[in-house]
Amino acid sequence: MPVVTSPYRPGTPCWVDLMVKDQQAALDFYRDLFGWQGEVGPAEYGGYAVCALNGRPVAGIMAAMPQEGRPEPPTVWTTYLASDDADATGRAIAEHGGTIMFPVTDVGTTGRMLVGADPTGAVFGVWQPLEFFGAQVVNEPGALTWNELNTTDVEGAGTFYHRALGLRPATIQGMPGYYSLNVGDRTVGGAQPVPDYLPDGTLPHWMAYFSVDDCDSTVDALVKAGGSVIQPPFDMPAGRMAVVQDPQGALFALIASPDSP
Structure with missing residues (x-):
């Protein structure tokens, strides 16, 4: 873990x-x-x-x-x-x-x-x-694994986060339009224009990605529990992912990496 x-x-x-x-x-x-x-x-x-x-x-x-x-x-x-x-x-x-x-x-x-x-x-x-520094387990099925800024101005937002919070944006080879966000020499998140598959009128936001063993079966379980699917499971460079909403409407992403257990 x-x-x-x-x-x-x-x-x-x-x-x-x-x-x-x-x-x-x-x-x-x-x-x-x-x-x-x-x-x-x-x-x-x-x-x-x-x-x-x-x-x-x-x-x-x-x-x-x-x-x-x-x-x-x-x-x-x-x-x-x-x-x-x-x-x-x-x-x-x-x-x-x-x-x-x-x-x-x-x-x-x-x-x-x-x-x-x-x-x-x-x-x-x-x-x-002070006494609590944040998540104590990550990159494990059921835990947070990625945070992504979806924005209408990647360049402007990148400049802001770099100057205000020390997050440095960088291009990613083979992924045009997608940027990594880096602290020192470590990639800690990503940034991209607001994707077309999100509902019309979706405002700029940070998307939380949670790791799962199996993206498709997790989506099935989510739907049975009253959640909804915004973008069905699809394959991308980091693994197989989906964008979903919980039963109360909160948007988040699921991803099963190739090396997931």
Whole structure:
């Protein structure tokens, strides 16, 4: 199992969480789909649930909390990028054309976070670890394996993430139009124009990819559990993948790599 035992380098996707109307229904759905263990958390943290795979944290699920006078929160997976100073990262986001949607907040003794949007509107989180640094297992069936920016301006977004968060974009040989996102000499994610197969009107966003043993059978299980298929399983350079929605409408991707067990 690819276990993570130390904090992620700044700029690296380190955590994902899901905001939904029905938290318990989501916990049940992802338990059955990925084998996650999770339960509604303490009231002082809004009931936030940390889901685990074989005892190690992999993702969070929280209940949407509508605020008076504001639109209903969307049902979405959010990618969090690591930072060693959330306040400084927040200033850099604003200085380089991004928007702070939820200012820097202390999350007990676990860490500090903010939620922002890049200049194209893609929403992401920033996590400064204290006692908790993020996902402790990745690249394993049932765990996060890739984070991808789908945007209307790859070049402009790439410049923003490089300047504000240290994510350096680079072209990939044999994959025209697709870019890697790199921290130092390590590829930590990807970026591309918003794909044509996504529903009309899909806004720029970060897509979370979860590893599975068998893409086709996982899609079948998802559909039987009330989910829907946006892009049926297809083969691509990194493996066999599909883009799907859970029963409450959250968009995410599944991928079975050639070397999956």
